[in-house]
Amino acid sequence: MTKFQLVATAAMGLESIVAEEVQALGYETRVDNGKVYFEGDETAIARCNLWLRVADRVKIVVAQFPAKTFDQLFESTKAIEWERYLPVDAAFPVTGKSVKSKLFSVPDCQAIVKKAIVERMKYHYKRLGFLDESGATFKIEVSILKDVATLTIDTSGAGLHKRGYRQVQGEAPLKETLAAALVKISKWNPNRPFVDPFCGSGTIPLEAAMIGQNIAPGYNREFISEDWHWMKAKIWDEVRTEADDLADYDQPLHIIGTDIDHRMVNIAQENALEAGFADIITFKQMQATDFTTKYTDGVMVSNPPYGERIGDIEQIEQVIRELGQVMNNYPTWSVYMLSSMENFEVLYGKKATKKRKLFNGFIRTDLYQFWGQKSKRED
Numbered sequence: 536m537t538k539f540q541l542v543a544t545a546a547m548g549l550e551s552i553v554a555e556e557v558q559a560l561g562y563e564t565r566v567d568n569g570k571v572y573f574e575g576d577e578t579a580i581a582r583c584n585l586w587l588r589v590a591d592r593v594k595i596v597v598a599q600f601p602a603k604t605f606d607q608l609f610e611s612t613k614a615i616e617w618e619r620y621l622p623v624d625a626a627f628p629v630t631g632k633s634v635k636s637k638l639f640s641v642p643d644c645q646a647i648v649k650k651a652i653v654e655r656m657k658y659h660y661k662r663l664g665f666l667d668e669s670g671a672t673f674k675i676e677v678s679i680l681k682d683v684a685t686l687t688i689d690t691s692g693a694g695l696h697k698r699g700y701r702q703v704q705g706e707a708p709l710k711e712t713l714a715a716a717l718v719k720i721s722k723w724n725p726n727r728p729f730v731d732p733f734c735g736s737g738t739i740p741l742e743a744a745m746i747g748q749n750i751a752p753g754y755n756r757e758f759i760s761e762d763w764h765w766m767k768a769k770i771w772d773e774v775r776t777e778a779d780d781l782a783d784y785d786q787p788l789h790i791i792g793t794d795i796d797h798r799m800v801n802i803a804q805e806n807a808l809e810a811g812f813a814d815i816i817t818f819k820q821m822q823a824t825d826f827t828t829k830y831t832d833g834v835m836v837s838n839p840p841y842g843e844r845i846g847d848i849e850q851i852e853q854v855i856r857e858l859g860q861v862m863n864n865y866p867t868w869s870v871y872m873l874s875s876m877e878n879f880e881v882l883y884g885k886k887a888t889k890k891r892k893l894f895n896g897f898i899r900t901d902l903y904q905f906w907g908q909k910s911k912r913e914d
Contacts, residue, residue: 675689
């Protein structure tokens with residue numbers, strides 16, 4: 536097994552959760568600028584792709600070096616042992632980004648990195664002319680920040696938020712990775728009831744169900760690194776078998792998702808069917824303000840409409856006001872609402888126990904956390 540420097544990328548504000556996830560898999564982490572760095576072998580690559588709920592991708596950090604000139608970028612890239620990763624027929628598209636650096640032309644940086652890798656490969660594999668690039672794909676990125684270049688290879692392919700269950704989505708879908716983060720922040724456990732009163736296409740309840748039964752989020756999808764010659768099929772088979780053994784399919788769950796739009800409810804039910812939770816999660820059409828329950832110690836996690844997203848702002852403000860009044864009847868319930876509305880606490884009629892700044896796509900939001908009173912019940 537080879538040791539790699541690996542990085543799990545994360546959305547702003549979620550780095551600490553991704554670091555906890557990586558640590559839970561047994562790897563030591565270092566967090567820096569929205570990225571979680573750790574060391575691991577081929578099995579670590581497979582396990583992290585399969586298990587990380589909140590990370591965007593898992594990448595191999597091939598090299599990091601100063602790059603103030605194109606010559607420096609070319610020579611340092613060419614000096615890397617690319618043959619350790621890429622076979623002679625590898626397809627290796629190069630993408631790039633540059634922030635606060637002398638080499639600010641991204642297309643030029645991409646072209647130089649590509650040319651340097653081609654030169655190295657031709658030299659090592661003793662090839663003249665072109666490389667045919669007809670084999671497995673290795674997506675390479677050159678990222679230059681403050682004149683330091685980092686070269687990475689993406690091991691995930693499609694972003695890790697693609698779980699494989701979302702057949703259809705609503706007009707303002709919440710990314711699965713962020714939905715999983717909201718459930719994790721709520722500290723919900725499967726012995727407690729869980730409700731999402733603005734469930735849309737069902738992402739938050741579905742992520743809660745996967746967490747509740749300890750199902751690996753990447754179990755039903757494929758990863759780009761499965762095609763690599765040195766990521767043997769045996770590794771993936773072992774990691775998937777381990778995930779299957781760790782899943783608790785018999786864990787009973789009390790999860791409800793409701794939405795005022797019957798079309799959204801239908802989509803949520805289709806997604807639940809695809810994810811294997813059709814009999815476990817209850818989806819129904821109703822207004823959030825009609826919420827009622829006989830249970831205590833529940834957790835409500837939701838991403839209500841923001842106003843700029845769907846419908847009319849006054850209408851949504853009224854719904855939040857009424858929901859705040861409804862939840863006064865359930866003091867042991869904890870409520871977690873992701874919203875871009877800065878007057879959310881005023882509308883809800885209560886000061887949040889805690890607020891956490893998060894980005895829903897490019898929208899700056901706060902996760903308003905209203906912690907419930909502790910009851911005598913033991914979790």
